[in-house]
Amino acid sequence: MDVLDRVEARLLVVDDEPNIRELLSASLRLSGFEVMTAADGREAVQFAERIRPDLVVLDVMLPDMDGFAVAGRLREMGGQMPVLFLTARDGTDDKVTGLKVADDYVTKPFSLEEVLARIRAVLRRTRGDLDLPVRLRVGDLELDEEAHQVWKGGAMVRLSPTEFKLLHYFMINTGRVLSKAQILDHVWNYDFGGDAGVVESYVSYLRRKIDTAEPRLIHTLRGVGYVLRPPQSD
Amino acid sequence: MDVLDRVEARLLVVDDEPNIRELLSASLRLSGFEVMTAADGREAVQFAERIRPDLVVLDVMLPDMDGFAVAGRLREMGGQMPVLFLTARDGTDDKVTGLKVADDYVTKPFSLEEVLARIRAVLRRTRGDLDLPVRLRVGDLELDEEAHQVWKGGAMVRLSPTEFKLLHYFMINTGRVLSKAQILDHVWNYDFGGDAGVVESYVSYLRRKIDTAEPRLIHTLRGVGYVLRPPQSD
DNA sequence: CCTGGCTCTCAGGAAACGTTCAGCCGATGC
DNA sequence: GCATCGGCTGAACGTTTCCTGAGAGCCAGG
Numbered sequence: 001m002d003v004l005d006r007v008e009a010r011l012l013v014v015d016d017e018p019n020i021r022e023l024l025s026a027s028l029r030l031s032g033f034e035v036m037t038a039a040d041g042r043e044a045v046q047f048a049e050r051i052r053p054d055l056v057v058l059d060v061m062l063p064d065m066d067g068f069a070v071a072g073r074l075r076e077m078g079g080q081m082p083v084l085f086l087t088a089r090d091g092t093d094d095k096v097t098g099l100k101v102a103d104d105y106v107t108k109p110f111s112l113e114e115v116l117a118r119i120r121a122v123l124r125r126t127r128g129d130l131d132l133p134v135r136l137r138v139g140d141l142e143l144d145e146e147a148h149q150v151w152k153g154g155a156m157v158r159l160s161p162t163e164f165k166l167l168h169y170f171m172i173n174t175g176r177v178l179s180k181a182q183i184l185d186h187v188w189n190y191d192f193g194g195d196a197g198v199v200e201s202y203v204s205y206l207r208r209k210i211d212t213a214e215p216r217l218i219h220t221l222r223g224v225g226y227v228l229r230p231p232q233s234d
Numbered sequence: 235m236d237v238l239d240r241v242e243a244r245l246l247v248v249d250d251e252p253n254i255r256e257l258l259s260a261s262l263r264l265s266g267f268e269v270m271t272a273a274d275g276r277e278a279v280q281f282a283e284r285i286r287p288d289l290v291v292l293d294v295m296l297p298d299m300d301g302f303a304v305a306g307r308l309r310e311m312g313g314q315m316p317v318l319f320l321t322a323r324d325g326t327d328d329k330v331t332g333l334k335v336a337d338d339y340v341t342k343p344f345s346l347e348e349v350l351a352r353i354r355a356v357l358r359r360t361r362g363d364l365d366l367p368v369r370l371r372v373g374d375l376e377l378d379e380e381a382h383q384v385w386k387g388g389a390m391v392r393l394s395p396t397e398f399k400l401l402h403y404f405m406i407n408t409g410r411v412l413s414k415a416q417i418l419d420h421v422w423n424y425d426f427g428g429d430a431g432v433v434e435s436y437v438s439y440l441r442r443k444i445d446t447a448e449p450r451l452i453h454t455l456r457g458v459g460y461v462l463r464p465p466q467s468d
Numbered sequence: 469c470c471t472g473g474c475t476c477t478c479a480g481g482a483a484a485c486g487t488t489c490a491g492c493c494g495a496t497g498c
Numbered sequence: 499g500c501a502t503c504g505g506c507t508g509a510a511c512g513t514t515t516c517c518t519g520a521g522a523g524c525c526a527g528g
Contacts, residue, residue, distance in 0.1 A: 018302065018303075018306045019302055021306075022302060022305060022306060022309070025309070026317075026338075029314070029316075029360075030338075030359065037309065160473080160474055160475080161474080161475095162474080162475070163474095175380070175381050176380045176381060177380065177381060177382040194476065194477080195477090197476080197477070197478080198475080198476060198477085200515095200516065200517070200518090201475090201476075201477085201517090201518085202475090202476095203516095203517090204516095204517060204518060204519095207517095208518095220515095220516070220517090221382055221395075222394070222395070222483090222484060222485070222514090222515060222516075223394070223395040223484090223485075223514080223515070224382055224395055225382075227381065227382070229381075394484075394485060394486085395485085395486095396485080396486070428486095428487065428488080429488090431487080431488070431489080432486075432487060432488085434504095434505060434506065434507085435486085435487075435488085435506090435507080436486090437505095437506090438505095438506060438507055438508095439507095441506095442507090454504095454505070454506090456495070456496080456503095456504065456505075457496095457503090457504070457505095
């Protein structure tokens, strides 16, 4: 739901679990990407050959061949095609092996924010896309994605990982109302079973750290959600 | 409510409850869409293959296969076919969590306004239809759907969710007379049992917030309904 | 083993919201 | 001019929604 006037890039999502595939492809499309999906390695290689995606999101565990093999084939095809791996959390040192072939990886269960951030980072690196800013700014709030750091009025603020992801999501969507469900779906892992109460708690934490003074940035819209609004548009 | 010289898009509505199916298809047709309906997943896939709708409105709970499965089949057919899901409110549904992410879902019981807004939003995103504006404007009244915000003469106005939906309905139908029954049907959830008195109350609230000064925008037509009319065309 | 930070749950209280209702007012029709 | 009807609006109610403090469970580091 972000940038919309143009296609940011063409992606190929490869995963054998249909719901993960759907989850990813649907929300990547919403974020402005053109997305194709494949369910196994053979299909992946086939599609990649045909459509030449700008990036491949690739599950490590596939029914026919494993992710590394697929990545190898992709590499052989030439025309650099960066790969973002999806790995299970427990797999202890899949990661190490994988990272040599992959440009980055995300562990399952992931949150959409994580995946999106990684995809953007990889694209930025590989095509030197600098129109996707690393530094977000709203009012006197500043957030550096790469440094994972936040400033309020020039002063650095310490945020926990979740607080950071939440604020990041808010800042990417400045001016747009975000429902609690939406926030939950983007910031929390997809397998999170709890209810939207957490979101309230974390909004509360965030406010305490970065939004105590007037003019307020994070606004509650009862029965609808929250918005991060730059000042003066009040 | 209708824009009507042309068909906005071709839709496929899939729900096993006949009354919901009828409710939706009738009012979507009135809004200028071309609508086909299916009662279960099998039928849905069949029809979708044949008529290639621009968007599918899909109930998650179907007698034969669930929404995920259907969506998967649709996706496999190629030619991106966005899906708007209908889900029960109860929330703690595992299946649903995945769908929600897509962000294009509406919970039952819904109001027609909600469904229409979502459909338009999805179509806008997927086909880059920017002729359906996000920002509505009538006189010195301005409404931003995404930001869920309203301005009167440049000044921001706080509206409750229902007030907002009502005003939105008025603005989409500028210049058209809306009966109280019609308003009730579109703005309130379809299972609302109360009488049209609420509408009067809310029109009153709205007027107090955005229509206190001359020239008046919201006019009462005794025994008929209300109209939102731009100034000077009086 | 203890400590501290982080995440999540829960519950109390406060405010906003939706709905109903009754009394009033203006318009309409006789 | 009068009676009637429909619409307006303030007050009141129960309900929902949100905020926040307190605390339990968990993990990592010391």
